[in-house]
Amino acid sequence: MPAIQLVFLHGFGEDERVWEDFLPFHSFTFSTICPGYAEWTDCATLADYARKIVASLPSDSHFILVGHSMGGYIALEIASQFPERVKKVVMLHSTFLPDTEEKKINRDRTAELLAKKGTGFFIGPFLPNLFATASQELISTLASRYRELSAAGLIAATKAMRDRNDFTTFVQTTNIPFLFILGEQDALISPESITRFVTKSVVILPNVGHQGTYEAPEAVAVAINQFVHV
Numbered sequence: 001m002p003a004i005q006l007v008f009l010h011g012f013g014e015d016e017r018v019w020e021d022f023l024p025f026h027s028f029t030f031s032t033i034c035p036g037y038a039e040w041t042d043c044a045t046l047a048d049y050a051r052k053i054v055a056s057l058p059s060d061s062h063f064i065l066v067g068h069s070m071g072g073y074i075a076l077e078i079a080s081q082f083p084e085r086v087k088k089v090v091m092l093h094s095t096f097l098p099d100t101e102e103k104k105i106n107r108d109r110t111a112e113l114l115a116k117k118g119t120g121f122f123i124g125p126f127l128p129n130l131f132a133t134a135s136q137e138l139i140s141t142l143a144s145r146y147r148e149l150s151a152a153g154l155i156a157a158t159k160a161m162r163d164r165n166d167f168t169t170f171v172q173t174t175n176i177p178f179l180f181i182l183g184e185q186d187a188l189i190s191p192e193s194i195t196r197f198v199t200k201s202v203v204i205l206p207n208v209g210h211q212g213t214y215e216a217p218e219a220v221a222v223a224i225n226q227f228v229h230v
Helices: 046-056 070-081 101-117 119-130 136-146 151-162 168-173 191-195 217-228
Strands: 003-009 031-033 061-068 086-092 178-183 201-205
Touching (some): 046 070, 046 151, 070 086, 070 151, 070 168, 086 217, 101 119, 178 217, 191 201
Parallel strands (some): 003 061, 178 201
């Protein structure tokens, strides 16, 4: 029987250290792996990220994927490319929908800004949009941590997210169980944009934006634990 690993996939504008702020304070039955890919510049598509990440994981294991935001987009690619190895997927503040034309334009603007001004200029204004209730101290701490992220890596991720596929039909028809953990006040991904398409398991966190592991960590941990043990 292959071992089951909990694989935590971080979002855009952060790296694997986001899980260091969450995992040590919560107990999970399965062992955890937290790949880091914020610095990667050789992936043109989210499918490329997915293949490279899976190649780095234990070859004899099955996975429960927990993807935050961009990490959820990668989780969808892993689940579709390697369905025999994926037991369950948790979409944490993430969506199966592709970018709208307006969002694609904004992605291009983000890539252009990063190319011209660098990560330090971008990250400060970007972070507050992810929170509904976070303190300025937390936002400042995260800004100090992530302003050194590679601008080239962020540009590659921005373009890959802009061009991602529509996974609506996949999520509606796959036998892989999905859980969506969403923030009631998420400015990036509204709960309604998910619940109008799926009847999968959904947990909506009140008074939470796009960063539930900071704004409601206990609720996130409980939801994940309940889901993985069903």
